[in-house]
Amino acid sequence: MVNQRIKIAMVAAALVAFVYVVPQSGSFVVLLATRAMAFAILAMSVDLLLGYTGMSSMGQAAYFGVGAYLTAVLATKFHFGMGWDFWLVVVLGILIGAALAAVFGLFAIRAGGVYFLMITLALGQCVWGLAYRWNSLTGGDNGINMSGRPNFGLDLGNEVIFFYLVFAFFAVSMALMYVLVRSPFGQSLAGIRERELRMQILGYNTWLHKYIAFIIAGGFGGLAGVLWAHTNGHVSPETVVLTTSVDSLLMVVLGGAGTLVGATIGTAIVFGLREYLSTLVPWWQYALGGVYVLTILYLPMGLMGIPSRLRQRFSQGKDEGSKKLATKPS
Amino acid sequence: MNTQFWVIQAFNGISYGALLFLVGSGLSLIFGVMRIVNLSHGAYFLWGGYIALSVIHVTGSWALSLPVAALAVAFIGMAMERLFLRSEGFGYLRNAVIAVGVGVLIGLAVARWSPAIGESWSQHLAVTAIAIIVSFFVLSRISIIPIDNDVLRQVLLTVGFAFLFQQGALDIWGGNNMDINPPTAFTQSIVVGGVYLPLYRVFMIGMALMFGIALWLVMENTRMGAAVRATVDDAQMARGVGIDTNRISMFIFALGAFLAALGGVIGGAFLGIYPGLDFEMLPLAFAVVIIGGMGSLGGAAIGALAVGLADNFGKALFPEISYFTLYAPMVLILAVKPTGLFGRE
Helix, strand or coil: CCCHHHHHHHHHHHHHHHHHHHHHCCHHHHHHHHHHHHHHHHHHHHHHHHHHHCCCCCCCHHHHHHHHHHHHHHHHHCCCCCCCCHHHHHHHHHHHHHHHHHHHHHHHCCCCHHHHHHHHHHHHHHHHHHHHHCHHHHCHHHCEECCCCCEECEECCCHHHHHHHHHHHHHHHHHHHHHHHHCHHHHHHHHHHHCHHHHHHCCCCHHHHHHHHHHHHHHHHHHHHHHHHHHHCEECHHHHCHHHHHHHHHHHHHHCCCCHHHHHHHHHHHHHHHHHHHHHCCCHHHHHHHHHHHHHHHCCCCHHHHHHHHHHHHCCCCCHHHHCCCCCCC | CCHHHHHHHHHHHHHHHHHHHHHHHHHHHHHHHHCCCCCCHHHHHHHHHHHHHHHHHHHCCHHHHHHHHHHHHHHHHHHHHHHHHCCCCCHHHHHHHHHHHHHHHHHHHHHHHCHHHHHCHHHHHHHHHHHHHHHHHHHHHCCCCCCCCCHHHHHHHHHHHHHHHHHHHHHHHCCCCECCCCCHHHHCEEEECCEEEEHHHHHHHHHHHHHHHHHHHHHHHCHHHHHHHHHHHCHHHHHHCCCCHHHHHHHHHHHHHHHHHHHHHHHHHHHCECCCHHHHHHHHHHHHHHHHCCCCHHHHHHHHHHHHHHHHHHHHHCHHHHHHHHHHHHHHHHHHCCCCCCCCC
16 A cells, blocks of 8 residues: 555645646636536545545535535626625535535435435426426526636636636635545445444434534535636536436446545546537537446446455455445445 | 416426426436436437438428437437446447547547648548547547446446537538428417417327336336336346346437437427537436436426426516526425435435
């Protein structure tokens, strides 16, 4: 095993290299990277649930969506959040994501396995339905077009400055989630993932642990939504559609559930296919579908799981790895 | 808002529910028997509609398009189930199919980014062939962990197929909004008590009733149906008493795809057939299944009726929150009874 400190140093070095290289690579790459980082925050929040707590939420786009719609509605209807109050919108976005998760969690957390998946799907569809139909607030199918980005001394209309800002949010989110999953709280979440009954017997209130994790993930989802709205300058029901939730799940599984870096790598790949390859070739969706199929069939532990699978292959007989799936069989 | 409004809306809701029953009952049976959450079910619906369009285009016969499209999609569903969802014994074939897909994509990619190869067909084919062989070799070396019992992986795998089907449909049939035109006899209305009821919607209700009753009779009264019910209740025990659950699940998957495709042909006449319809129908089909309870035929019927009515009245009475009025009750039902109204653990 690589030492934890070395791992952190490697991730930090990769991030520094990333933030150094991207701004020099042209505006298209900068925009793409900015969008991907906003989405990666969502993917990491999914990972918090899936990889560390063992809950596969099919409705994570809901928190992403309310964050994005909040930003867009405040900016266009009240012209709020275009100056220094941008930071207030960030806080509000996190709070609304967390608040929505606090409400949804009351319904969802009780259920386990496939029923959790179904109920989060239904909750996500509720939010999508409102976004799609509530014309007077959300602009319906057309969505909301925002005019420009906030300017508070720092002009976020400048793509590179905005890139740095989103990068800062991304890096801080990653660090916060890392601290969270290494904390005693995070460790008990992992315990719940491995075997909930055992944790209950040990006296942990597993419902409360899961509920809090759900709320935290919702908060990060809301933050991602705020950034997403400003990155695109446009919010539409596409933001909260079922495929957004499913994509974020795949990103986590593709990278390797239970590793924040994996969620980021997964985001980069899926995003690259959806946003970059789609501009180049007409058959990009075959590649996307292919990545889904290949990942699930051949790489259930994700890219980050490859080293341990290889190791397991060459040290015959030890089948520890094969038991550690992306998710536990229910 | 007089009586006529309520009668017409209720009738529309019921006929829409009839369509949803066709889509949802298959999904429900598939989950009940195989414990597989199938997110390509919307794609079966879409493909049913598209294949029917092609059949109508070639033969001009709408009546023929119903069975042909449904059987074709049933076959696609069966192949997908046998090759990818439960591929014991078919590992080589599965790897070969995937290797061909990967190889073709690699060939396309190489041709796209290296024009010298892209211009010459023989080189393009050679690159593709090499890519197929290499990826087959690599894939064969990877040991597969079965996806049974792992809901998330089933969901993501079937979503992957839904994307593939979506793009496939786009490439074959194009991106235009198309309509399936049923025979003119169906475009008339019948008058019942002063209310005009479109004959086609009556036909939809009739079809759903027919298939619902037929399925119910088969499930309750035949040996095959008993075997299916046993598998729903406890697959392991069913295997223990000598029921071939493999054959049952293949049959059920084909049946589910058949019903979804039939729904696509029938629904195509008033919904239209267009890209994206698959992911519009999918959550509705899930709503049907979730409300009724997964694996229960009667539940699917009640769920379909509830969703059909909620959708119609929601759109007519509260247009701004119409989808909310559809999914919120679903959440409440799930919160109170996670297995749905008629589901069993």
